[in-house]
Amino acid sequence: xxxxxxxxxxxxxxxxxxxxxxxxxxxxxxxxxxxxxxxxxxxxxxxxxxxxxxxxxxxxxxxxxxxxxxxxxxxxxxxxxxxxxxxxxxxxxxxxxxxxxxxxxxxxxxxxxxxxxxxxxxxxxxxxxxxxxxxxxxxxxxxxxxxxxxxxxxxxxxxxxxxxxxxxxxxxxxxxxxxxxxxxxxxxxxxxxxxxxxxxxxxxxxxxxxxxxxxxxxxxxxxxxxxxxxxxxxxxxxxxxxx
Amino acid sequence: xxxxxxxxxxxxxxxxxxxxxxxxxxxxxxxxxxxxxxxxxxxxxxxxxxxxxxxxxxxxxxxxxxxxxxxxxxxxxxxxxxxxxxxxxxxxxxxxxxxxxxxxxxxxxxxxxxxxxxxxxxxxxxxxxxxxxxxxxxxxxxxxxxxxxxxxxxxxxxxxxxxxxxxxxxxxxxxxxxxxxxxxxxxxxxxxxxxxxxxxxxxxx
Amino acid sequence: xxxxxxxxxxxxxxxxxxxxxxxxxxxxxxxxxxxxxxxxxxxxxxxxxxxxxxxxxxxxxxxxxxxxxxxxxxxxxxxxxxxxxxxxxxxxxxxxxxxxxxxxxxxxxxxxxxxxxxxxxxxxxxxxxxxxxxxxxxxxxxxxxxxxxxxxxxxxxxxxxxxxxxxxxxxxxxxxxxxxxxxxxxxxxxxxxxxxxxxxxxxxxxxxxxxxxxxxxxxxxxxxxxxxxxxxxxxxxxxxxxxxxxxxxxxxxxxxxxxxxxxxxxxxxxxxxxxxxxxxxxxxxxxxxxxxxxxxxxxxxxxxxxxxxxxxxxxxxxxxxxxxxxxxxxxxxxxxxxxxxxxxxxxxxxxxxxxxxxxxxxxxxxxxxxxxxxxxxxxxxxxxxxxxxxxxxxxxxxxxxxxxxxxxxxxxxxxxxxxxxxxxxxxxxxxxxxxxxxxxxxxxxxxxxxxxxxxx
Numbered sequence: 001x002x003x004x005x006x007x008x009x010x011x012x013x014x015x016x017x018x019x020x021x022x023x024x025x026x027x028x029x030x031x032x033x034x035x036x037x038x039x040x041x042x043x044x045x046x047x048x049x050x051x052x053x054x055x056x057x058x059x060x061x062x063x064x065x066x067x068x069x070x071x072x073x074x075x076x077x078x079x080x081x082x083x084x085x086x087x088x089x090x091x092x093x094x095x096x097x098x099x100x101x102x103x104x105x106x107x108x109x110x111x112x113x114x115x116x117x118x119x120x121x122x123x124x125x126x127x128x129x130x131x132x133x134x135x136x137x138x139x140x141x142x143x144x145x146x147x148x149x150x151x152x153x154x155x156x157x158x159x160x161x162x163x164x165x166x167x168x169x170x171x172x173x174x175x176x177x178x179x180x181x182x183x184x185x186x187x188x189x190x191x192x193x194x195x196x197x198x199x200x201x202x203x204x205x206x207x208x209x210x211x212x213x214x215x216x217x218x219x220x221x222x223x224x225x226x227x228x229x230x231x232x233x234x235x236x237x238x239x240x241x242x243x
Numbered sequence: 244x245x246x247x248x249x250x251x252x253x254x255x256x257x258x259x260x261x262x263x264x265x266x267x268x269x270x271x272x273x274x275x276x277x278x279x280x281x282x283x284x285x286x287x288x289x290x291x292x293x294x295x296x297x298x299x300x301x302x303x304x305x306x307x308x309x310x311x312x313x314x315x316x317x318x319x320x321x322x323x324x325x326x327x328x329x330x331x332x333x334x335x336x337x338x339x340x341x342x343x344x345x346x347x348x349x350x351x352x353x354x355x356x357x358x359x360x361x362x363x364x365x366x367x368x369x370x371x372x373x374x375x376x377x378x379x380x381x382x383x384x385x386x387x388x389x390x391x392x393x394x395x396x397x398x399x400x401x402x403x404x405x406x407x408x409x410x411x412x413x414x415x416x417x418x419x420x421x422x423x424x425x426x427x428x429x430x431x432x433x434x435x436x437x438x439x440x441x442x443x444x445x446x447x448x
Numbered sequence: 449x450x451x452x453x454x455x456x457x458x459x460x461x462x463x464x465x466x467x468x469x470x471x472x473x474x475x476x477x478x479x480x481x482x483x484x485x486x487x488x489x490x491x492x493x494x495x496x497x498x499x500x501x502x503x504x505x506x507x508x509x510x511x512x513x514x515x516x517x518x519x520x521x522x523x524x525x526x527x528x529x530x531x532x533x534x535x536x537x538x539x540x541x542x543x544x545x546x547x548x549x550x551x552x553x554x555x556x557x558x559x560x561x562x563x564x565x566x567x568x569x570x571x572x573x574x575x576x577x578x579x580x581x582x583x584x585x586x587x588x589x590x591x592x593x594x595x596x597x598x599x600x601x602x603x604x605x606x607x608x609x610x611x612x613x614x615x616x617x618x619x620x621x622x623x624x625x626x627x628x629x630x631x632x633x634x635x636x637x638x639x640x641x642x643x644x645x646x647x648x649x650x651x652x653x654x655x656x657x658x659x660x661x662x663x664x665x666x667x668x669x670x671x672x673x674x675x676x677x678x679x680x681x682x683x684x685x686x687x688x689x690x691x692x693x694x695x696x697x698x699x700x701x702x703x704x705x706x707x708x709x710x711x712x713x714x715x716x717x718x719x720x721x722x723x724x725x726x727x728x729x730x731x732x733x734x735x736x737x738x739x740x741x742x743x744x745x746x747x748x749x750x751x752x753x754x755x756x757x758x759x760x761x762x763x764x765x766x767x768x769x770x771x772x773x774x775x776x777x778x779x780x781x782x783x784x785x786x787x788x789x790x791x792x793x794x795x796x797x798x799x800x801x802x803x804x805x806x807x808x809x810x811x812x813x814x815x816x817x818x819x820x821x822x823x824x825x826x827x828x829x830x831x832x833x834x835x836x837x838x839x840x841x842x843x844x845x846x847x848x849x850x851x852x853x854x855x856x857x858x859x860x861x862x863x864x865x866x867x868x869x870x871x872x873x874x875x876x877x878x879x880x881x882x883x884x885x886x887x888x889x890x891x892x893x894x895x896x897x898x899x900x901x902x903x904x
Contacts, residue, residue, distance in 0.1 A: 007895050009850065013860045014888055016895035023899065035899050038853035041846070048804070050826035050835055051843040057851055131805040143482065144762065144810035146491040170475070174764045178803025180839060183880040184449045185801060187458035188768050190884030191467070192803075221885025247517070247529040250686070250735045251510045257743030261507040265500035267694050271490045285711065336676045336725065337642040355701075356712035366724055369675035372668050390701050390712075394693035398657075413523060413721030419712045422668035426582035426598065428605045429473050430626035436579060436637055437668025437715070 003033040004069035006062075006101070008079040008213075009041035015213045018234040022075040022104050025240040029112055033073070036065045044082040048179035052090060059087045063097045071111065072101040075236050077133035077212045080106075085136060104236050105139055105211050109152040114159060119241035122162030125233075126200040127154060128210030128219070129172040139211065143172050153211055153235055160238055168199035177218035193222035197230065207231045209238055274388040278354040282386045283445075285357030289420030290433045291441040293357075295383065298447040306344065306378060309442065313343035317374060319365045320348060330365040339367060345374025349418075349443070350405040351385035353393050358419040359443060360393060362405040363412035371416070377438035379418070383445035393417070449838050449880065451797030457769035466604075471767040473601065478761045480709020481811065488705075494698055499815035501695050502752035506742060512656040512689045513733065519659030520731055523721040528732045533563035536734050540565060540648075540681060541572055543730055547679050549574060549645040553637075555663065555670035556580040557650030558596055558755060559683050559734055561777055577640045579669035581633055588615055594771030596778055597707050597757035602770055605629065637669070647673030649719070651684030652754070653699060654731075657692040660720050661731060664703060664713040671717055678726040682719060686738045687751040699754060702813040707756035741789050746824045750785045752814040759808035759818055765801050774798050781808035781818040788825050796834035799825045861897065863890040 003026065007019040026033040042062065043055025062083065066072045074080050080103040087098035108114045133139035133153070140151040157165045176182065176192025183189075197219050200208045208230055210216055216232045223230055244252070275281040286293040296305065303325045306316075317328040317339055323346050333339055347370065349359035359379050361371065371377065385403060387393050396404045397415075409415040422437035433439060461467050485491045505512055517527045530536035544552060552574060560566065566576045566587075578587040582600040586593060589611055593599030600608070609624030617636045618629060641647075649670045653662040661682040663670040674680045690696060704710045722729035742748050760766045760780030771779035776787030776795050784802065787795030799822060806819035829835040849856055867889050881887070 009856075012895040013863055014890060016891055016893065016898050019895035020898060020902075023902070035896075035903070037896065038857075039896070040853055040856045041850040043850070046843040046846055048823075048826075049839045049843050050829045051840070051847075052827050054843055054847040057847075131803070131807075135806040135810055142807075142810050144485075144807060146485045146488070172807075174803050174805035174807070176764070176803060178805070181800065181803045182885075184451070184836075184839075185454045185457060185765070186880055186883045187454070187461045188765055188801075189803075191461055191768050192764055193884070195471070217888060218885070221881070221888060224886035225884060245529070246531045246535060249531055250529055250733075250739055251513065253735075254510050254686075254739040254742060257740055258507055258509070259743060259745060259748070262500070262503040264504045264691070265497055267497060267501075267698070270497060270698070271493060273488055273490065289710075289712075289714070340638065340642055358712055358716065363723070367675070368671070368723060372671045372675055390697040391694075394697040394700075398693040409718075409720070412723060414717070414719060414723060416671065416715055416717040417712070419714050422666065422714055424581045424630060424667050425708075426580070426585065426600055427608050427626040427629055428603075429476075429598070429601065430605070432627050432630040434634065435581060435630065435667035435669070436634060436641070436672050 001032065001070045002068070003031050004066045004072045005033050005035045006066065006072050006074040007035070007039060008074060008076045010217070011075060011213055012039070014217065015234065018075050018213055018237060021234070021237040021240040024243060025236060026073070028240070028243050029114065031112065039065070042079045042083050044079055045179060047082065047086065052086070056090050059090050059095070062087070063091065063095055067097045070100065071107060072097065073104050073107045074101065075104045075234060077103045077130050077137055077139065078214055081132040081136035103133065103137055103139070103211060105133070105153050105156060106137060108156055114156060116159065117161060118159045118239045119243050120161040121238045121241040123207055124164040124166060124205045125157070125207040125209045125238065126203045126205035127157070127165055127167045128175065128200065128208050128215055129153070130210050130212040130215045131172065131174050133211050134172045140172070156239060157235065160241065163238070166203040166205055168203055170199060175215045175219055177214050182218055190222055193219050194226060197223050197228050201228065201230055205230070207233050209233050209235050211235050270391060272389045272391045273355055275354050278386045278388050279383055281354040282352045282357060285354065286420060286443055289357050290423060291357060291420035291443065293443045293445060295445045296447065302380070302444060305444070306346065310344050310376060315342045316344045316346065317342040317370045318346035320346060320380065330367040330370040333367055336367045336369040339369050339373045342370065342374040344376045344378060345370040346378045346380065347371055349379040349381040350403060351387055351393070351396065352381055352443070353390060353417070354386055355389040356419055358393070358417040360404065360415065360417055362409035362415040364405065364408045368414055372437035374438055376440045377442070379441065379443045381443050381445055382448060384448045449836055451800060452775050453769065453773045453797050453801040456773035460770050460773055461768065467768060470770055474761045474767045477709055481706055481758055481761065484705035484709055484711065494702055495813055495815055498698050498702060498813050499752065501690065501698060502814050505690055506687055506751045509686060509689065509742070512691060513686060515656040516654050516659060516689050517733070519657065523659050525659065525721055525729045525731055528730060530732055530734045530736070532736050536563045536683070536732060536736065537565050537568040539732055541569060543681055544569070544574055544646060547646065547727060549679065551575040551577065551644045552646040552648055553577045553579050553640050553644040553673045553677065554648035555650065555665060555673050556583055557648070557683055558778065559650055559685050561593065562736065563734070577644065579637050579640065579673055580667060581630065584633065584637065585611065592777060594779070595757060595760060596755055602772065641672045641676045644677045646679040646681065647677040648681045648683065649673060651682050651688055652703065653696055654684050654689040655692060655696060656689055658720065660718045662696065663717050663719065664700070664715065666714045668715050671715055674719065680719065680722060680726065680729045682729070682731045683734060684731065685734050703754055703756050706758040706811065706813040737790060744789070747785065747789055747821055749816055750782070750789060750821065752816050753782050754814055756813060758811045758813065762807045762811045764805065764807070765803065769801065774801065781822070782816070785818060785821050785825070792828070792832050793834055796829055796832065799829065857896065860894040863894070864892050866890055
């Protein structure tokens with residue numbers, strides 16, 4: 001099974017340690033993972049803003065670059081969801097490569113079916129259930145639905161030594177990033193971010209963790225500005241901690 | 244072209260893909276081991292009262308005890324002897340204003356939500372809403388589990404559902420508890436524009 | 449990069465105490481809905497059936513409308529068809545004029561709000577009295593509804609208390625207890641019901657098989673409006689017609705559970721014909737764009753909406769901005785979509801009042817794809833001429849950057865120099881991100897350079 005690693009633009013530029021943790025963890029689990037060069041972006045930022053046609057050349061490049069792999073794995077639920085749900089429509093043909101794109105949490109949980117102890121992280125962490133993960137990729141049962149409760153992110157985190165995983169009230173309410181929303185509806189976005197941070201902090205956790213850096217970036221920025229003392233780590237960094 | 248023809252023509256020109264009616268027979272609607280008990284609990288939870296009446300009890304006496312201060316009692320039911328007004332005989336609907344207790348008949352109850360199906364059964368249905376307090380007489384054996392069963396009774400013209408009354412008067416309603424509102428600062432208040440209290444007297448078969 | 453909504457929302461959030469109350473209040477309604485949904489094992493099945501029934505019905509609407517009108521007419525009801533808001537208002541006025549109506553009481557109808565019926569009738573000298581308590585409050589205050597189910601939610605009990613004192617409805621100055629105020633409103637409205645010449649209701653559902661108009665209320669005001677006055681006019685949008693009682697059961701069970709977290713409204717009333725002592729019953733079927741919207745391949749599913757309000761209650765943006773921030777009279781997710789169908793140029797600003805979290809379409813009892821549609825509306829703004837020019841430029845820039853791996857690698861390689869930009873410069877008005885975020889730091893090396901070292 002050959003895995004192509006897709007590192008989204010903002011992970012590449014701002015949170016490379018998340019990319020490194022993903023790579024390290026997959027290698028540790030014996031996954032044959034390759035990072036094809038000359039990646040840029042999936043096109044979500046432009047599409048979110050109303051210019052999805054600009055994602056078409058990026059989709060073409062993506063398909064070209066990754067079609068030989070069995071799966072494409074990315075440490076980002078928003079990018080993965082965008083690719084999976086839109087590329088076939090944008091490219092006007094069934095894009096098998098896009099359909100084989102998975103967020104690293106889904107991949108580890110559903111394909112690798114990780115069942116061994118992972119890293120060490122003796123801290124209390126509050127789980128941030130990013131919207132794209134919950135409602136588009138099915139990483140956890142949405143609180144709106146009447147269905148059996150599950151949480152793939154939590155399942156994986158429980159494999160980490162010493163960890164204490166909690167969830168905030170309103171466990172899957174949006175953090176308020178929303179791409180362009182954060183710079184267009186600045187007041188509501190900030191309020192949503194602050195409200196979310198406060199709910200996470202009410203759990204007594206030292207860290208907020210989630211499967212998407214855009215949510216974490218937004219909350220970290222708001223937290224710092226508001227002087228809220230809490231740390232942020234992407235889920236995959238915790239899973240790989242100490243490995 | 245009439246507006247009707249205009250509208251339908253425009254619609255037909257615009258409608259695209261069509262979809263079939265789904266099968267509704269496989270809906271796994273909730274049922275209760277004791278529908279009467281569930282019904283009574285639901286009536287209570289929506290702010291109403293449900294009282295089981297013993298066989299041979301005097302309903303008129305019971306109502307007098309429930310509302311000892313009631314001056315104006317409106318009903319057209321033959322078994323009610325304490326009525327001071329009859330919604331069949333009033334000149335105008337508004338003459339029923341000032342009714343302390345209105346007594347009407349319900350045909351069946353719905354366990355899932357405390358609703359009672361009440362087809363209009365009097366000349367002026369205002370009695371159901373204008374009365375300060377509403378009493379609904381209900382045969383306690385006539386309880387269905389849920390609204391699917393309720394509407395099934397209505398659409399299959401179940402004989403114990405008062406459909407002849409519904410046909411005659413052209414009005415029927417499901418009533419669950421007293422009227423209420425939370426429109427002022429989301430504070431729930433019983434008694435909005437219609438009955439301020441609703442009591443179901445569950446009669447033996 | 450601001451819109452009417454973003455500016456209004458900013459104002460709304462300035463009153464932090466009120467904003468928190470608003471958010472908590474609607475979250476509480478969402479929680480009540482959750483409790484109802486979790487209490488029925490068949491909840492998700494009902495949603496699927498409701499969606500399928502609506503998809504079938506609204507794509508066969510001409511047949512059902514015909515069946516509905518035929519059956520209503522068989523019952524002795526007069527059925528009118530209104531192509532648009534203007535015709536609707538004229539039909540209503542015509543009926544009222546024929547019956548010498550001076551005062552009409554009405555129960556809640558967003559359709560009449562859509563057609564702006566009240567001001568039209570008032571200009572013709574007819575007094576219209578709203579009888580839903582929330583609607584009556586905002587009518588007296590001269591305001592518009594801020595939510596489709598709880599129209600006066602933006603007012604607190606002191607606001608209402610002072611209003612009632614001013615209008616002579618209350619007779620105990622300073623008593624702002626909601627129970628007291630509700631009772632005083634009851635007395636006032638009771639008088640209106642008794643002295644009105646006509647009663648108007650909306651219609652939650654119209655049943656094709658029987659010609660019934662079904663009206664769901666908690667207050668009993670639709671029933672009072674039709675029990676005393678001798679004329680009943682029911683106004684209903686085309687898309688509210690459903691086939692039969694078997695279908696009605698599905699929707700009746702969901703409407704209130706989804707919208708207010710109650711198992712049912714107090715009254716679920718079936719109006720089939722005028723009562724024996726009344727003159728007539730009239731039903732007005734209103735198009736006003738619906739026959740066109742069915743043809744929109746991306747947005748026709750908004751016609752499935754049963755106006756429960758649950759999408760607003762769950763929307764984290766609505767909760768923190770309030771109904772008045774939206775340019776359309778219906779706010780929240782369904783309002784964004786209906787506003788765009790009604791007048792895309794006028795309401796484009798609402799389309800960015802959304803994080804695409806999709807909570808709305810996950811609660812919607814009829815599975816209207818609200819969030820997906822908002823995404824699709826965004827793609828149309830450019831061709832509508834309402835795309836924000838700054839956004840367009842930014843996206844062009846991003847397109848160029850991401851289109852060239854060489855340029856992208858160069859930019860990301862240099863990005864860490866941005867860390868050297870002094871904070872006051874970064875935090876100036878030109879950087880909206882910095883308005884509420886501390887800037888993140890760019891690492892020395894992006895991932896694509898770090899990985900090269902590992903793979904060596």
